[in-house]
Structures are given as structure tokens and as C-alpha cells.
Amino acid sequence: MSSLYLDKKGLTLRTQKDTLLIYEADRRVANIPLRLLERLMIIGQIQLTASVLGKLGSLGIGVVVLSGLKHEISLLLPAKADxxxxxxxxxxxxxxxxxxxxxxxxxxxxxxxxxxxxxxxxxxxxxxxxxxxxxxxxxxxxxxxxxxxxxxxxxxxxxxxxxxxxxxxxxxxxxxxxxxxxxxxxxxxxxxxxxxxxxxxxxxxxxxxxxxxxxxxxxxxxxxxxxxxxxxxxxxxxxxxxxxxxxxxxxxxxxxxxxxxxxxxxxxxxxxxxxxxxxxxxxxxxxxxxxxxxxxxxxxxxxxTQWQTWxxxxxxxxxx
Known part of the structure; x- marks a missing residue:
């Protein structure tokens, strides 16, 4: 399992089947198999759609958003009702x-x-x-x-x-x-x-x-x-x-x-x-x-599983 840190303005996230696609100015810069991701850390202005969030949630991938000078935190997490x-x-x-x-x-x-x-x-x-x-x-x-x-x-x-x-x-x-x-x-x-x-x-x-x-x-x-x-x-x-x-x-x-x-x-x-x-x-x-x-x-x-880095x-x- 792994973490992905994205800290650059203007990136766009999309999904295709079981792959996370990262675009910059309409140019694909990375393809990441979602099965390897455990957490996605977003710092700054990154664009992604509700369908991407839904896909991440369905796979149990936590999304952490840090914003502002104080690194205010928002978490979008798959809920487990117990x-x-x-x-x-x-x-x-x-x-x-x-x-x-x-x-x-x-x-x-x-x-x-x-x-x-x-x-x-x-x-x-x-x-x-x-x-x-x-x-x-x-x-x-x-x-x-x-x-x-x-x-x-x-x-x-x-x-x-x-x-x-x-x-x-x-x-x-x-x-x-x-x-x-x-x-x-x-x-x-x-x-x-x-x-x-x-x-x-x-x-x-x-x-x-x-x-x-x-x-x-x-x-x-x-x-x-x-x-x-x-x-x-x-x-x-x-x-x-x-x-x-x-x-x-x-x-x-x-x-x-x-x-x-x-x-x-x-x-x-x-x-x-x-x-x-x-x-x-x-x-x-x-x-x-x-x-x-x-x-x-x-x-x-x-x-x-062994923690992997990106x-x-x-x-x-x-x-x-």
C-alpha cells in the first residue's frame, strides 16, 4: 500500500478503470494503479470530479486535503458503520x-x-x-x-x-x-x-x-x-x-x-x-x-502490507 502526495497547482485527476490518471495542462504525466494506493494527500489547487472521489471511496482510499497557510485539513474517508x-x-x-x-x-x-x-x-x-x-x-x-x-x-x-x-x-x-x-x-x-x-x-x-x-x-x-x-x-x-x-x-x-x-x-x-x-x-x-x-x-x-512510497x-x- 502507498501514499501519493500532490503539491502543485493546476493538476487534474481522472480515473480510467482501475487507474488514477494525472494530467497537467491536458498532458498526462502519470498513471497509477489504484490497487497500490492507500491514501491520497492533496496540497493546493488540484482538480478532480465527484466520479473520481466515488471511485477512490469505493476502493477504501482515503483522501486528505491540506489548504491554507495553517494547513487546514479536510478528510474524505470511506465510512465504516459499526x-x-x-x-x-x-x-x-x-x-x-x-x-x-x-x-x-x-x-x-x-x-x-x-x-x-x-x-x-x-x-x-x-x-x-x-x-x-x-x-x-x-x-x-x-x-x-x-x-x-x-x-x-x-x-x-x-x-x-x-x-x-x-x-x-x-x-x-x-x-x-x-x-x-x-x-x-x-x-x-x-x-x-x-x-x-x-x-x-x-x-x-x-x-x-x-x-x-x-x-x-x-x-x-x-x-x-x-x-x-x-x-x-x-x-x-x-x-x-x-x-x-x-x-x-x-x-x-x-x-x-x-x-x-x-x-x-x-x-x-x-x-x-x-x-x-x-x-x-x-x-x-x-x-x-x-x-x-x-x-x-x-x-x-x-x-x-509493506508500505511503499511514490x-x-x-x-x-x-x-x-
Missing amino acids: AARRLNQYRHCTQNALPLAQQLLADKFSTQQAHLHHYQTTDHSLWQHWHTQINQAKSLETLLGLEGQAAKYYWRQLASLLPAEWLFQGRKKHPAPDPVNALLSLSYTLLYAESVRLLTAAGLDSSLGFYHQPQANRASLACDVMEPVRADIDRWVWQHLLQGTWQASDFEYQYGACLLHKAQRQAYYPLFEADAAGWRAHLKQEIHTCLNRFNIECANTEND AQICRKTSNN
Whole structure:
């Protein structure tokens, strides 16, 4: 199964039998067998018809649309109606929110601690204290406070590893004020989209969570299950920053938001996809754990076929 990233204005998508056809200015530039596609990521102004969407939906291919400077996300997903699973989910999310959130936050702290330990820049006794506080918490508000304390420490330690030119002083968003936050925001958005897609495939309601409470225009359960996986993304971003994959000059500022230059985005997507198998596996594990905690029988949400990438196609269809 694979991902296809399309980030170029003026492309048109069509289907012919079981093949996705990509056109640019009435010239066909790519033919992709639909049986190989699992997700289609559309960034920018791409044209496609309702019949194309219908074909993608009938084959279970999720379509993710990112738009605007904030990478606002829209998801067009094949729905899987599973009333029994959702009833169990609703009951557990409302009746057992605190213990579910305690375990979730403990898992998140463990992955953050492991990330900092990789760089030998963490105080293990401090994390142990926070784990103890999690177990003693009597409300979600208390957990949110602990998460905030840990976040300040976590980002401060990571910031100390970067040269000053990156201007990173902690996690900030909406909009991202610096290159590091721009990379984190874009990567988290892709993680969020995958979380919604997998939850939908598992027959769950991604909008009803237990730690992230219901909120308009937010898939709260998707936010929940991705929390322990965020550190995977952080490690990936820091790895490439410290290796010099990106330079500060690779970014631009528009209306107060920091963004990757268009040319650099074409390199980013294949690079991200090349390392995505690990965090996707972690995300699947978190969803299966969630199903267990909801007392729902676990089954594979999709075939665990080897993840394939379309880096060559992305570059071909995205270059100016």
C-alpha cells in the first residue's frame, strides 16, 4: 500500500478503470494503479470530479486535503458503520475518561523521556515524579496541568540541542513562528490525518475522545491516540535538523506564518514518507490498545502490507 502526495497547482485527476490518471495542462504525466494506493494527500489547487472521489471511496482510499497557510485539513474517508463498536466507545469515553487519560499520558511521557534520553539530556527523576503525579490525579484538569509542565521541560531540553539560527524557543502553532515549529506542525498534521483515517477504518468515531474532550472541527479521539506517537515525529524532525537536511534559508514567512519553500516541500514529502512506516506502526498499535481498553475485539484495521512510497511520482508531478 502507498501514499501519493500532490503539491502543485493546476493538476487534474481522472480515473480510467482501475487507474488514477494525472494530467497537467491536458498532458498526462502519470498513471497509477489504484490497487497500490492507500491514501491520497492533496496540497493546493488540484482538480478532480465527484466520479473520481466515488471511485477512490469505493476502493477504501482515503483522501486528505491540506489548504491554507495553517494547513487546514479536510478528510474524505470511506465510512465504516459499526454501531456496536461506537456504543462501546461512547460508554468508555464518558464513564472511564480519567483512567484512560492517565494511561495515555503515562505512555506519552515515556516516549518523550526516551527521546530525551537518546540525546543524554534528561532528568529521569523528574519524569518519575510526573508519572507518580499522573497516578494520583483526580481529574482531567490535573492531567492537563502535568502535561503542560512536562511540555515546557521537554521542549526546553530539545531547544538546547539546536543552533540559535533556528530561533526555536518552544512549541508554538497557529501559525508557526519559526522553521522548527513549521516542520512540527506540518508533520503533526499528516499524523493527525492518518489517525483519523485509521480510526474510521476501525469503525470508531474519531470525534469523541476521552482526554481531548469533544470540540467543534476537531477529531478528539484522533488527537488522543496520536499523543504517544508525537515523540516519533519529534525525533524524526530533530534527526534531520541536526544532520543538516534543512537550512534556515529553506523557509519563508507569509502573513506571520513560517513555511517551507515550495521547492523544499517537494523534497520533504518523499523524505517523510520514507520513514513513515515506524510511526504508522506505532499509531496502529495505539489504536489497537484503544480498542482493547474499550473492550472491543481487536482485528487488523487494514492489511499490514509493506508500505511503499511514490517519491519519484511526487517529484515528477510537483516540479515546476
